[in-house]
Amino acid sequence: MSAPHRLDRGHTDDLMTFLAASPTPYHAVANAAERLEKAGFRQVSETDAWDAETSEASASGSGGKYVLRGGAIIAWYVPEGAAPHTPYRIVGAHTDSPNLRVKPLPDLGAHGWRQVAVEIYGGPLMNSWLDRDLGLAGRLTLRDGSTRLVNVDRPLLRVPQLAIHLDRAVSAEGLKLDKQRHMQPIWGLGNDVRDGDLIAFLEEESGLGAGEVTGWDLMTHSVEAPAYLGRGKELVAGPRMDNLLSVHAGVAALTAVAGGSKLPYIPVLAAFDHEENGSQSDTGADGPLLGGILERSVFARGGSYEDRARAFAGTVCLSSDTGHAVHPNYAERHDPTHHPRVNGGPILKVNVNNRYATDGSGRAVWAAACEKAGVPFQSFVSNNSMPCGTTIGPITAARHGIKTVDIGVAILSMHSVRELCGADDPHLLANALVAFLEG
Numbered sequence: 001m002s003a004p005h006r007l008d009r010g011h012t013d014d015l016m017t018f019l020a021a022s023p024t025p026y027h028a029v030a031n032a033a034e035r036l037e038k039a040g041f042r043q044v045s046e047t048d049a050w051d052a053e054t055s056e057a058s059a060s061g062s063g064g065k066y067v068l069r070g071g072a073i074i075a076w077y078v079p080e081g082a083a084p085h086t087p088y089r090i091v092g093a094h095t096d097s098p099n100l101r102v103k104p105l106p107d108l109g110a111h112g113w114r115q116v117a118v119e120i121y122g123g124p125l126m127n128s129w130l131d132r133d134l135g136l137a138g139r140l141t142l143r144d145g146s147t148r149l150v151n152v153d154r155p156l157l158r159v160p161q162l163a164i165h166l167d168r169a170v171s172a173e174g175l176k177l178d179k180q181r182h183m184q185p186i187w188g189l190g191n192d193v194r195d196g197d198l199i200a201f202l203e204e205e206s207g208l209g210a211g212e213v214t215g216w217d218l219m220t221h222s223v224e225a226p227a228y229l230g231r232g233k234e235l236v237a238g239p240r241m242d243n244l245l246s247v248h249a250g251v252a253a254l255t256a257v258a259g260g261s262k263l264p265y266i267p268v269l270a271a272f273d274h275e276e277n278g279s280q281s282d283t284g285a286d287g288p289l290l291g292g293i294l295e296r297s298v299f300a301r302g303g304s305y306e307d308r309a310r311a312f313a314g315t316v317c318l319s320s321d322t323g324h325a326v327h328p329n330y331a332e333r334h335d336p337t338h339h340p341r342v343n344g345g346p347i348l349k350v351n352v353n354n355r356y357a358t359d360g361s362g363r364a365v366w367a368a369a370c371e372k373a374g375v376p377f378q379s380f381v382s383n384n385s386m387p388c389g390t391t392i393g394p395i396t397a398a399r400h401g402i403k404t405v406d407i408g409v410a411i412l413s414m415h416s417v418r419e420l421c422g423a424d425d426p427h428l429l430a431n432a433l434v435a436f437l438e439g
Helices: 009-020 023-039 197-205 242-258 289-300 307-315 360-373 394-401 425-438
Strands: 064-069 073-079 087-093 099-110 114-120 136-142 148-157 187-188 213-224 227-228 235-236 265-272 316-322 347-349 379-381 403-408 410-412 419-422
Touching: 009 235, 009 242, 009 425, 023 064, 023 073, 023 136, 023 148, 023 242, 023 265, 023 316, 064 289, 073 242, 073 289, 087 242, 087 394, 087 425, 099 136, 099 197, 114 307, 136 197, 148 187, 148 197, 148 213, 197 213, 213 379, 242 265, 242 316, 242 410, 242 419, 242 425, 265 289, 289 307, 316 360, 360 403, 360 425, 394 403, 403 425, 419 425
Parallel strands: 087 265, 087 316, 316 403, 347 379
Antiparallel strands: 064 073, 073 265, 099 114, 099 213, 114 187, 136 148, 136 213, 227 235, 235 419, 347 403, 410 419
16 A cells, blocks of 8 residues: 655644644643544543454444543554454654643732742743743533533733843843742732632633532643744744644544555554653553553454564554754754754654664664655754653653654754744654554
């Protein structure tokens, strides 16, 4: 089966829509699920018994399934006639991004200002959150145990920077921000700050009655829309590209290959939460979610533990996450012979100390997929004098014994409230993922 160019700049337009509609991991997986549903995928519950009908292609030809858990989604397509020991081809990504998250006691204020108490999530570039118009979004948990997504997508909060007249040293010494004292946003005026004000506001915004909300997972986001940038609109600026760019590409690739009856592998999308703080959660890559779902799929098709071992041994995962494009103002921070450029195609990420999971045989798998798709790719390694970041790749490889390759798209301003990528790279990545999933 050949892999034609299915996706072009229209994919990038759609990415911008996806980014704007996904201010939190919970919104991202809901939007991904909606796209999968339109492609014929059906949700299955982890608490139900899984049988062959759950895990195989149905008489109508739809073998697409997905599981939602919090801010994570696992989706897969079982081709008709797939054996229990059929290996998987996995696109791995993560749904979370660094931001400011609301504390359990959110209401505070001083000197006539109403503020929201926030905690720093992940490793954001904190200065990028200053003087931004911020919305508030997330998940509300109700008294009956159900959940409700909320998104106040309009200017609501702001973290005001101190005027230079009151901090003359900033010009010489640079901006120094204390995470506790300097990052609490304002959202109104008044001296009568009462517990419950913020949650009462969100209940009203969501059409809920007073006191219905008993739990919340809330976070701030910039309300500025994604936009093309540059003389020829060859760049895209927007929020949460790390790593919703990969989630979006993975959904597009999986839905493109679903329906193929001669696929030699079972294609999978695994989008996890909590990568930015270590992946150690029930919805993170270091949790049991992916392995449990893949095992249940094997067993539901009549497989044994031996079939499970054979399937995992032949499985390959592409850990897709953003990487660093060469920065024109800081080129010395990059490896002198590895300078990934935007719109130069996706990147293969290598680190011999296993901060990335790529090895030579993994490189060959990735090179074959890119060749089949007609997509150029670049290589990334860190400057030896700079610490190297990491991804879900090494975690996936170690936890499941699955060959894993780290890839992604090169961007600037990683972990900023607003990141920058090339306008062609998202669809080049997606086309490479299509070829990879097709085998």
